[in-house]
Each structure stands twice: as structure tokens, then as C-alpha cells.
Amino acid sequence: MALLRVTSPHAHGPASTQKVMQQVLLATVPGVIALIHFFGFGVLVNIAWAALLALAFESLALKLRGRELGFYLKDCSALVTAVLLGVALPPYSPWWLIAVGMASAILLAKHLYGGLGYNPFNPAMVGYVVLLISFPVQMTTWEAPRGVGEVPGLLDALRACFTPASFDGTTAATPLDVLKQNNSLLLENLWAAEPVFGRWAGIGWEWANIAFLAGGLWLLYRRIFTWHAPLAFLAVLALMAALFYDGGSSASGGSPLFHLLSGATMFGAFFIVTDPVTSAVSVRGRLVYGALAGLLVYLIRVWGNYPDAVAFAVLIMNFAAPFIDHYTQPRTYGHRKPAKRREES
């Protein structure tokens, strides 16, 4: 919960938690459709199974704490967490992987801290990072997108999730992975040599990112969040990419457009960085928060061990958010100078 000391005048906002969460769910639809088109029904199975588990874990936690089930379940926040994690996980993940992730997200990251509004870390990203560190093999095995390999059908997707039997599919390294492993080819030649690259970034990934961008812009239009954090995030990421692009040599970090349309960039910018609970809340704070998250994403993507970094960057910035808020308190209305940061108490 944000405890900024903001003085009057206060305005009443008509948006309820439930309405906001429903709109966020709606805004993920284009991105989810794009992902299903390129990666098959595994995405849908991920989301459905994660949603089921989210409701179950949420009910369990509420029951244990003696809270009213209906009221808290209806706010849809658990569903949002489920969709965010389901989208972030590789399609065709086994059922237990998603279960571990959802348990970490809902029980550990959310209800240990007192439920929605108190969690200092984004639950979906906690679930993702727990899985990435515990099961790196399963978490980095991505099915080849449509156009590179064959996409399995719905039945295969269900079988891959709930039975130990493996199915005939082709896995391919993600574009970010390929770029990271490359140390001999010019980018131009790498693009020609590897089938996973598309027009700007990776096949499938670029369109999924554009779809998430569209959903995010709609949320922005609906005033679910302000432009500060996502814009700062994307601008700094693009700036870093431009600084270290060096014209596409073999040591290049990739073009700005490649970074903007790869991996979880747009999904992170509009659905993760904008989380009202775990991000910084003051206007200047959001700019700092977004900018630093963008910087961290680039640092870890290009020089770290992990191919994508949105989850790590967001968790690290979640950790820093209360500190950022402390130093970016808005001035009191009607006063010229910023209010003294902290009165002696």
C-alpha cells in the first residue's frame, strides 16, 4: 500500500478494484490472441490452469485468514496474476510447474504480506523468478513459433500440460537467446542464418509485443495508469540499445527496435511496470522507477546470464520503490517549496 502523505484536495475516484482489474484482463486479450496464434493453444492451457489454481490458492488463503471469500474473490486480482504468469511462462509447461509458480505468487508474494494492496513485490513476477531459478531447463524451453515449426493442436497442448508423455514438437531458442549466444556473425548475417528472426525482432514475438502495446495503449486511454512509468521504461531501454548498437557488429547488443519488440518488453512496460501496488506512486517516482527498470532490463539482457530480464528488473525495482517514494514526495498543494521530507516525531 502506498503511504504517501498527500494533502487535500482529494478527489473521489469512481474506479473500483474490480473494474480496474477487469479492464486489465480485457487489455491482455490482443496479446494473448497473438501468442495463441504464433505459439498454439499451450498459452491458453497455461492461462486456464493458472486461473483455476489462482482461485483455489486465493480461496485457501482467505479461508485460513477468516476473510470473506466472495468479496475478495470478486476483485479479480488473482485472475490478473494468473493471466500475467500464464502469459509469461513458456507454452506447454507441465502442470506442476504452473502450480509451483502460482503457489509462490498467491501464497508467498501476496497473502503472506496481507493480500492485495500490501504486497511489496509483483506476485506474478515473484512466481516467474522462483520458477526461473528453480527450473531453468523447463523455463527456457520455448516451442518454435508458427512459421518456424509446426504448432501443436489443443489436444496436444492438454497432453503436454497434464501427462508426463512428451509430444512431437520443435523447440527453438528465442531470438534474445540466439542474439546472446552469437559472437561471430554480423547481425545482418545472423538475421539471414537464423530462422527465428522476423522483420524487426523474432517471428511471433514482434506481433505479440505490438498486440500488448495496443492493449497497453487502450489502458492508458482508459486512464488505468499514467504514461510516466511505461514511457520512461521504453525510452531508457531504447536509449541504451541505441548507445550500444554499434551498427550491427557481432558484439552488438541488438537494435533499439529489436529490444522494444523482443521478449517481454511491451508486456512488461504496460502490464508489470504499471502495477499500482508495487511500483513507485509519485509522478517523479514513476519516472525514476520506469527508467531504472529499463536500464536494468538492458544490462541483464546483454551482459547478464539470463536472456530476458523484465522479471528480475521489476523485482529489484519493487525493492527500491519505497525508497524512491520517500525521496520523490510531491509538494503540498498551495505551498511553493516541497514540504519538509520528514518532521521530527
Added chain:
Amino acid sequence: MLADYSILLIGAILVNNFVLVQFLGLCPFMGVSNKLETAMGMSAATTFVLTLASVCSYLVFNYLLAPLGLEYLRTISFILVIAVVVQFTEMVVRKSSPLLHRVLGVYLPLITTNCAVLGVALLNINKEHNFLQSLFYGFGAAVGFSLVLVLFAAMRERLAVADVPVPFKGAAIGMVTAGLMSLAFMGFAGLV
């Protein structure tokens, strides 16, 4: 040359952060992080002492213990060096700046028992750092410690008012938070 030292610094601050990756100095990390202001005082004092102790222990080892063939005494002599540095710092600060002493005073003796200080001194010897490297390593370790301590303190001020289930109130949720942070810091692996 410059790149070597910046890698050493970034390594000590982020990649091998003393608190969240190497799990050293956990007692002040948990104990002095209830309020942001005290955490800042502790950070400043630790930064000063850690850097100085890192250099002093290097000098003691290379110019006193090694020539005399007394390397096996390093742990106990480093403890002594750290205690002396802390005491010396306190005396100087008390005489030269009473104001600073009021801010740091309480925390200075606590640093003697901070295992990160002894850890840095011993790691300097293990990694065969030279004088300048010891200086940078000590400073980097201190900055990394200060960074997470201050951020953690700001977060705990917020946790103090969260509706945490009763069994997890206080230090328990602090530990959970530190664990999640440690998880996030694994993302820095491979940076240097």
C-alpha cells in the same frame, strides 16, 4: 586498469552483494533496518569502517604477518584490527565532529561484530588482492551493504503497516522479504 577496478566495484556491489548473495552481515541488515534514518547512519558508519578495515588488514597481513610467517594468526589479528579501527574512528569522530558522533555514535561499536567486515578482510587475502584492489573491494562491499540496507529499511517502514498474518509479523516477514530480494539479485549473475 580502470575497467578492472570498475568490474571489482560492480562485482562487490551487485553481483556478489555481501548481504543478499554472500549472506554476510545479516545481523545489522535485520537489526538496524526498522527505520530509514538509523539505517542511513549505520550505512555511513559501516562504509567508513569497512573501507578502512579492509586496507588496514591488508597492510597488517602483508607487512606484519607474512614476513614473520604468522599467516595462521590472520583471523584473530583481523578481529583485533577491526576493533582498533572502530575504536579509533569513534575517538576521532567524537573529538572532531560531535554532531556526526551523535548520528553515528550508537552504531560504531556494533560494526565490530559485523561479519561482513571480517569477511572482506579475509576475502582480500584469499583473492590475493593488492593494496588498491583491497581498497576498492572494501569500498564496494560497503556500498553494496549500504544500498540494500537503506532500500530494505524503506521497505520495512511500509511492511510495518501491512496487514501481515500474525505468525509472520516482524522479523519473519522481514526474512521472507530478504529472501525474495536475494532471489531478485540472482538476476545480476554473470554481469562481470
